[in-house]
Amino acid sequence: MTDAPRGSSPLLQLTLLRIREYTREPEALFWVFAFPIVMALALGIAFRSPSNPPIRVGVTGSSALAAIRARLERVPGFEVREIEAARVDAALRDGLVHLVIVGADPPVYRYDPTRAEGRLARLAVEDALQRADGRADRWKAEDQRVVTPGSRYIDWLVPGLLGMNIMSTSLWGIAFSIVTTRSRKLLKRLVATPMRRRDFLLSQLLGRLVFLAFEVALLLGFAWLAFDVRIRGAVVLVAGLSLLGALSSAGLALLVAARAKTVEGASGLLNVVMLPMWVLSGVFFSKANFPDVTQPFIKALPLTALNDALRAVILEGAPAGALTLDAGILAAWTVVTFGLALRWFRWL
Numbered sequence: 001m002t003d004a005p006r007g008s009s010p011l012l013q014l015t016l017l018r019i020r021e022y023t024r025e026p027e028a029l030f031w032v033f034a035f036p037i038v039m040a041l042a043l044g045i046a047f048r049s050p051s052n053p054p055i056r057v058g059v060t061g062s063s064a065l066a067a068i069r070a071r072l073e074r075v076p077g078f079e080v081r082e083i084e085a086a087r088v089d090a091a092l093r094d095g096l097v098h099l100v101i102v103g104a105d106p107p108v109y110r111y112d113p114t115r116a117e118g119r120l121a122r123l124a125v126e127d128a129l130q131r132a133d134g135r136a137d138r139w140k141a142e143d144q145r146v147v148t149p150g151s152r153y154i155d156w157l158v159p160g161l162l163g164m165n166i167m168s169t170s171l172w173g174i175a176f177s178i179v180t181t182r183s184r185k186l187l188k189r190l191v192a193t194p195m196r197r198r199d200f201l202l203s204q205l206l207g208r209l210v211f212l213a214f215e216v217a218l219l220l221g222f223a224w225l226a227f228d229v230r231i232r233g234a235v236v237l238v239a240g241l242s243l244l245g246a247l248s249s250a251g252l253a254l255l256v257a258a259r260a261k262t263v264e265g266a267s268g269l270l271n272v273v274m275l276p277m278w279v280l281s282g283v284f285f286s287k288a289n290f291p292d293v294t295q296p297f298i299k300a301l302p303l304t305a306l307n308d309a310l311r312a313v314i315l316e317g318a319p320a321g322a323l324t325l326d327a328g329i330l331a332a333w334t335v336v337t338f339g340l341a342l343r344w345f346r347w348l
Contacts (some may be wrong), residue, residue: 004269013199014199014203015202015203015206015207015210018067019207019209019210023098027191033214033215033218034164036161036162036164036165036215036218037218037222038222039161039221040154040158040161040219040222040226040227041222041226043153043154043157043284044153044154044157044223044226044227054077054078055077055078055079055098055099055120055121055124055125056079056081056096056097056098056100056121057072057078057079057080057081057097057099057100057101057121057125058080058081058082058083058091058092058096058097058099058101059081059082059083059084059100059101060083060084060085060086060100060101060102061082061084061085062103062104063101065101065104065213068101068104068107068129071080071128071129071132072125072128072129074132075128075132076145077124078124078125078128081096081097081153081155083096083097083100086101088100088102088110089110092110092111092112092118092310093112097122098111098115098117098118098120098121098150099111099118099122099125101125106130109122109124109126118302121243124334139301142160143291152227154223154227154229155227155229155315156311156315157284158219158220158223158227158229158314159307159310159311159314159315160282160283160284160310160311161219161221161283162216162219162220162242162305162310163245163281163303163306163307163310164278164283164307164337165215165219166212166215166216166234166242166246166249166272166306167245167249167277167302167306168274169208169211169215170208170249170250170252170258171249171252171253171270171273171274172253172270173208173253174204174205174208174253174254174257175253175254175256175257175260175266175269175270176251176263177204178204178253178254178257179239179257179260179261179262179263179265179266180263181291182257182260182261183261183262183263201254201341201342201345204250204253205250205254208246208250209243209246212242212243212246213239213297215256216238216239216242216329220238222279229314231313231314232313232314232315232316232317233312233314233316233317233318233319234313234319237313237318237320237323238310238313238314240312240328241306241309241310241323241326241327242310244306244327244330244331245302245310245330245332246336247330248302248330248331248333248334249302250332250334251333251334251335251336251337251338251341252273252302252337254268254337254338254341254345255337255340255341255344256269256273257312257341258340258341258344258345258346259344259345259346276301277301277302277303277304278303279302280294280298280301280304281298281303281304282304282308283303283307284308287299299329300329302329302330302333305325305326305327305329305330306326308326309323309326309327309330312326
C-alpha cells in the first residue's frame, strides 16, 4: 500500500480504500445494481395486472360437461381450459386454473377455498350458469369502477424491493468488509496508524453511501421505463428516506461486525437480522397477513418503517409531516446501533 499524502485525512483515505475495494468486486456490484432490476422485472411480469383479467375455469373430458363448457365460453370474462382428470389437483395447486368443474347436473366445483381467486371463481361460474338456465334478477346493481393510481402489484412491490436492497447491501457490504479485514489481521495494522476508531467506522458508512444514489436511481428509473411506476410524492423525500434507511442499516451492520471474527459467524448473524425482516416487513406481501398481536413488533422493525414510508411517498404522494413516525423509528435505530457499535467494537 502506498503512503498517504502528508496531511491527508485518515477518514478520506479509508473511504477511498473502501470504494476501491467495492468496485473491484463484480459480485458485490451485481447484488447492488443488477439483482433488484432482475427481481423487479421477473415479479413485474409474473404479477402483471391486466385491465380485465379472465377467470380461468377448467373442465374435465367428460361429455356431460360439454354443455356447461359451451355456456361458459359464450360469457365474456371466462377462459375455459380442458384439464385431464388426473391433473385436476395439480392444475389448481399451480394456479393454472382457479376452479375445475368435475361433474354435471348439478355442477360439481373443485377449488381451493383458502385462495381468494378460487372463491371468486366459484361465485362467478355459479352466477353465469344460473343465468344461462334462465334465472332472472329482481334488481340490477350499478357498478362504479375505480382504478386507483399505484394499485398494481408492481407499483406496490418496487418500494419494498428498494427498501430491501438498501438494507441488504448495507448489511452485507459493511459487515463483510469489516469481518474480512479483521480475519486477515489487517485491523491489527490499522491500530498502529494515526487513525481513530470512528474514522474507520465512518469510512465504511461513507463508502456505502457513495453508491446509494446510483442504486436508488437505477431501480426507480427502470421501474418507470419498464412498468410506468411513477413517484407521486417529492423526490427529495425519497432521497432522504433512502439515506435514513441506509444509515439505520449501516448501524446494524457495524453492530453485527463489532465482535464477529469469522465470515461464517458474521453470515449467521446477518441472516438472523435480515431474514425476519424480509418475511415480516412487507417486501413481497402485506404485513397485514400476520396476526394483530405481532403488529407492534413488526412496525418497530427498521425495514418496515422504511418500506411504509417509501410506499407513502411513492404511491400516495405523502408529505413530510406524514412520515414522522417512520422516520423517527429509523433515526432511533441509527442512533442506538451506532452507539452500541462504537462501544463494543474490537480490533482483534
